[in-house]
Amino acid sequence: MQIHVVQQGQTLTGIAQAYNTTPEEIIRANKIETPNSLVVGQTVVIPIVGRFYWIKSGDSLWSIARQFQTTPQQLAQINRIQINTPLQIGQRLYIPPLPKRNAEFNGYVEPRTANVLPVLEESARSAAPYLTYLAPFSFRIQRDGTLKEPLLNNFPSIARANNVTLMMVITNIENDQFSDELGSIILNNEALQNRFLENIVSTAKRYGFRDIHFDMEYLRPADRDAYSAFLRKAKQRFNREGWLMSTALAPKTSATQKGRWYEAHDYRAHGQIVDFVVIMTYEWGYSGGPPMPVSPIGPVRQVLEYAITEMPASKIMMGQNLYGYDWTLPYVPGGKYAQAISPQQAIRLANRYHAGIEYDSKAQAPHFRYRDENGNDHQVWFEDARSIQAKFDLVKELGLRGVSYWKLGLDFPQNWLLITDNFNVIKR
Numbered sequence: 001m002q003i004h005v006v007q008q009g010q011t012l013t014g015i016a017q018a019y020n021t022t023p024e025e026i027i028r029a030n031k032i033e034t035p036n037s038l039v040v041g042q043t044v045v046i047p048i049v050g051r052f053y054w055i056k057s058g059d060s061l062w063s064i065a066r067q068f069q070t071t072p073q074q075l076a077q078i079n080r081i082q083i084n085t086p087l088q089i090g091q092r093l094y095i096p097p098l099p100k101r102n103a104e105f106n107g108y109v110e111p112r113t114a115n116v117l118p119v120l121e122e123s124a125r126s127a128a129p130y131l132t133y134l135a136p137f138s139f140r141i142q143r144d145g146t147l148k149e150p151l152l153n154n155f156p157s158i159a160r161a162n163n164v165t166l167m168m169v170i171t172n173i174e175n176d177q178f179s180d181e182l183g184s185i186i187l188n189n190e191a192l193q194n195r196f197l198e199n200i201v202s203t204a205k206r207y208g209f210r211d212i213h214f215d216m217e218y219l220r221p222a223d224r225d226a227y228s229a230f231l232r233k234a235k236q237r238f239n240r241e242g243w244l245m246s247t248a249l250a251p252k253t254s255a256t257q258k259g260r261w262y263e264a265h266d267y268r269a270h271g272q273i274v275d276f277v278v279i280m281t282y283e284w285g286y287s288g289g290p291p292m293p294v295s296p297i298g299p300v301r302q303v304l305e306y307a308i309t310e311m312p313a314s315k316i317m318m319g320q321n322l323y324g325y326d327w328t329l330p331y332v333p334g335g336k337y338a339q340a341i342s343p344q345q346a347i348r349l350a351n352r353y354h355a356g357i358e359y360d361s362k363a364q365a366p367h368f369r370y371r372d373e374n375g376n377d378h379q380v381w382f383e384d385a386r387s388i389q390a391k392f393d394l395v396k397e398l399g400l401r402g403v404s405y406w407k408l409g410l411d412f413p414q415n416w417l418l419i420t421d422n423f424n425v426i427k428r
Contacts, residue, residue, distance in 0.1 A: 001421035002051040003385045006042045019046045031413045039350045041357030043385040045417045055091040068095045103423040104132035104402035116153040123409045128162035130419045132426050135167035143185055145195035156207050163427040168209035178218040187226040197237050212238055215248035219264035228269040235273055244275045251281050251303040271311020278404040279307055282321040287337045291327040291379040293365035297390050304398055313399040320403050322410045324382025342410035346382035364390040385414040392422045
């Protein structure tokens with residue numbers, strides 16, 4: 001599979017010819033809505049086995065082989081050339097596919113309306129073949145140890161039909177915000193904890209959940225040890241049922257990092273207690289902040305490199321956003337919030353306003369600017385095949401367990417194509 005960046009004047013017909021495929025295959029794979037009006041800088045994933053490479057000045061079979069983790073002999077054989085034949089600039093070589101490694105993938109799904117929208121259910125159904133876990137968000141803790149259930153609709157049956165483990169996400173959300181007070185009540189009352197855990201068990205059995213996932217955020221720093229102790233107790237209880245247990249963690253870069261979102265999350269303790277963690281490596285660029293990438297590769301790497309000093313890499317799932325943001329300029333702190341958009345919506349906007357897409361190679365993220373009908377300037381940061389491939393390369397480099405997506409319902413067909421090209425999805 002190959003990632004192609006559209007250049008000025010290129011057409012789908014010409015791109016398809018260059019890769020020995022058809023425009024129809026490229027349109028279908030990428031769900032291209034305007035095949036006769038491509039955006040300069042737009043990425044398209046070419047659905048071929050392996051990839052092609054065009055020779056540049058200074059290239060040799062040896063340097064190309066190192067770049068693509070193969071051998072000069074294999075390149076020469078598969079391209080039917082002599083190993084010592086001089087290469088010509090612009091010459092096309094075929095590069096065989098790299099071996100795949102096994103990985104796990106999770107998709108959170110969050111109903112936000114009074115009823116589950118059909119498009120959200122269809123998104124879960126479409127993504128399920130590529131998922132290890134499906135995580136309806138969320139079961140909210142009540143102060144008496146009971147649970148307020150989310151809308152589940154057909155999510156359990158979608159998981160069963162696709163051999164996907166249903167993840168029971170449990171949060172300390174109260175009045176639509178994470179509550180430190182609620183967290184403290186649960187974490188410091190043993191009788192309440194016992195009732196809470198039995199309610200989790202009975203609910204999980206009723207729906208068929210096989211991973212219990214605690215996403216407890218904004219906890220008081222003083223409750224750090226109490227949270228770890230509760231997790232040990234919960235793990236013992238769930239082990240009796242044969243279930244996995246996981247947690248969501250804020251993106252830290254040191255054990256002493258300050259801030260209410262970070263201090264109660266003890267990476268080392270979670271790594272010792274739970275089966276795996278989801279580290280929320282996104283929201284550097286967020287709706288209320290200034291325009292910037294949502295998950296720039298540098299900060300993401302810093303968090304994950306710290307995490308693997310505290311726990312096995314095989315227990316870490318990298319959090320990945322399936323969305324970007326559209327900011328109205330100029331950015332004013334406390335002013336208008338950015339609008340969350342899917343990668344497909346971003347391409348639609350760039351096409352509509354004739355905005356070329358640029359790529360920040362340091363952040364490994366695409367972006368563009370446009371001016372709307374009312375004369376307002378906008379800046380958009382989003383995800384494309386290049387940014388996702390950069391994250392997949394990081395997962396492989398660090399030996400991580402896999403990737404967890406926040407959240408399904410935002411159309412991004414290239415992401416799922418690249419999963420199949422890079423990994424064998426583990427089913428549990």
